[in-house]
Amino acid sequence: MRQRSGVLLLRRSGYSLLYIALIAVAVIQVLPLVWLFIFSLKNNQEVFNMAPFAIPAHPHWSNYENVWSNGNIGQYFINSVWITAVSLALTVMLASFVTFAVTRMRWKSSSLVLGLFMVGLMIPVHSTLIPLFSMFNKLHLTDNPVSIILSYVAFNLPTTIMILLGFYYSLPKEVEEAAIIDGCSVNTMFFRIVLPMTSSVLATTAIINMIYNWNEFIFVNTFISSDHFKTLTVGVQNFIGQYTTDWGAIGATLMISILPILLVFLIMSERIVEGIAAGSVKG
Incomplete structure (x- = not known):
């Protein structure tokens, strides 16, 4: 006892x-x-003279109003949303196509194709800036959001495929065989059976891709020059002047840029956990 x-x-x-x-x-x-x-609630004087976690006596909520109305943050925010959404949708869908074709279909050179995609994991992003800029310039795609979307999809595909591979390998073949016996075509089987079965792991890849696309800076700063197509990460530079910097406005902009990521993560957190758990117990 x-x-x-x-x-x-x-x-x-x-x-x-x-x-x-x-x-x-x-x-x-x-x-x-x-x-x-x-x-984000401080002015420049309070930023340098007060303790980091000291709350100012009169919080400057006007910083948020200033960046939204005068800093063109509204336009940058909309650009970040739609560029991230389009890139995310293309990446997840194309990665699902590739993974399904490699793991669930028998055809020659499937291993070679998979290996070519995995090679993309070893290519440093910075080493591609000059070749990509030269290519987009010849195609007249510089200062065009298409160049950003293509870059995001290309660099996120290998990682997304790698995450999906283990889950696709573990899917029971009996479900597909039953669907084929019932007369399902390959397209119908993929969209109505396989894709819904992988919804949990797709949520995991979606949040990973969203975080990368939303926070990405190098491609936007290199390929985009006009304010009309800039995203939030690059728009922060508007508050950095030659002789002075509005630190409160920068803090407000960063806070605005973080909120969508937190919101999406809170909404999809259960799906992410399901994807991780499902991938660990299947097989």
Whole structure:
């Protein structure tokens, strides 16, 4: 009896330590967001003269109004939304096509094609800027959002395919065989059977692609020059002048750019966990 109570006490102590560690990690993760929010409510003088987590006596909510009305952040925000959405949809759909063809269909050179896509994982992004700029310039696609979308899709495809591979390999073949017996074509089987079965892992790839596309800076800064097509990450530079920088406006812009990511992650978090769990137990 005493031994059992000792085991229970030890187990409870272990859980308590685990919860304390997890709470500490969560607080550490949230602190930068709290600091950025407080930072966005300060002016330049308060940024340099006050403690990092000190709340100003009169918060400058006008920073948010200023960046939205005078900083053209509204246009940048819309550009970020639609460019991210289009790139995400194309990447996930094309990656699903490729993964389905490689893992569920028998054809020559499928391993070679898969290997060519995986080679993309080893290509550094920075090494492609000059060749891509030269190619887009010849095609008259510089200062055009099409160049950004094509770049996002090309560089995100290998990672997305790699994530989908394990899940597709674990799908039961009996479901496809039953669909073929019932007269399903390949297209019908993919869109009505296979694609819904992979919805959980697609949510995982979607959030990964969204974070990359939303936060990407190099391609937009290199290929886009007009304000009409700039995204939020590049639009922050509008508040950096030659002689002065509006730090409060920069903080407000960064806070606005973070909110959609947090919102989407909170909405899709259960689907992401389902995708990870399903990928680990199938097979």
